[in-house]
Amino acid sequence: MSENAYIVKDTPDKGKSMFAARDIKRGELIIAESPLVYIPEHNEAESIRAVEALSKKNKKYFYALHSVYSEDEMSLIYGIVRTNAFPLGPDSPDSAVYRVISRINHSCVPNVKHKWNPTTGKEHVTAIKDIPEGSEILTAYQSPLKTRAERHHALRAFRFQCQCPLCTSETSDEYDMAIKRIEVCSKLIETACAANRPRDSITYVREVLALYDKIGASGKTPYYYDGFQICAMYSNFDLAQEWADRLLQSCISEEGVGSRDYAKFLAYML
Incomplete structure (x- = not known):
């Protein structure tokens, strides 16, 4: 893994997003990141408790992340968690929010795979395709091995209609x-x-x-x-x-x- 493999920058329509800072080879580990905050059982009370325990610096990183939910629907903290958290494994009730990895946007035809590694205690993001310099780094928020209707239903929680090449093909x-x-x-x-x-x-x-x-x-x-x-x-x-x-x-x-x-x-x- 090289530190210059990616860059996070502003985009016109998706906020801060992650891009390849150089050509990335298939199979390359792009980033292995420790959680900014762990969320036990992925519920609102635990989310608030975990975020309130963060340092001032880490709270700043957390609140810099976007929530797709209004505060009429849920607290700002839980909205950020629901929008940005990744589960700690496919069957885990626990999840985590990351300073960098949570910036990765979704595609049903991703070019990376994210996976929790319990040995390192980090989320690993690995290229599953060659990624040219300047290309956006994209992961799948849910399994792409679903029909279009199933994928769109699963993505409703993120409040966007996927416009990836697969969904529009x-x-x-x-x-x-x-x-x-x-x-x-x-x-x-x-x-x-x-x-x-x-x-x-x-x-x-x-x-x-x-x-x-x-x-x-x-x-x-x-x-x-x-x-x-x-x-x-x-x-x-x-x-x-x-x-x-x-x-x-x-x-x-x-x-x-x-x-x-x-x-x-x-x-x-x-």
Whole structure:
């Protein structure tokens, strides 16, 4: 990670936003940031308590962030939290607000992935595509692996209508069909594994990966892991190693070499 990988600057329509200060390579860790404030259980009372305990300097950083909610709807503190917080993991009730990372705007076709790393106690932002200098750094506030209607419903809490290339594309219906097929195949992988049908399982894994490539989405790493596990489970170790190779490369691209998953998957290469 290099300190000059990004810059935060004002924009005409989205306030302060994050941009690439130089060309950024896919798989590069752009920033690993400690929380400005932790929010236990992501509720209003805890938000107020946590923010009031901040230092004067950190309160200044916090109140510099934007809230999309009026104070008739909720307190200013909770409005800022609701607008800017990231969960500390997919199933965590806790969240955090960041001085820099909370400036990253949303796109359903993001060029970075944000992920909480409990080992470092920081939120990691990793490039999932090559990002040219001057391009805006964009993440997905919710899973892009949803239909357009589902994505727009999920984004209502942020009070904006997404105008990313995917949401405005004429091929959005084709994307929606691919997403629905990925959901079906994911369930078929589980069913085939439970029924001891490894060939069928691998066939569905390959179909999912092809669909990801077709729609240009990230998130393939878990499916490479499925392929590795299926082959290893049935003692096809040569093929398992091929899947492990692809798994590691996918993890580098989507998570970065500093991720916990990378360390775990690297062991499969030994």
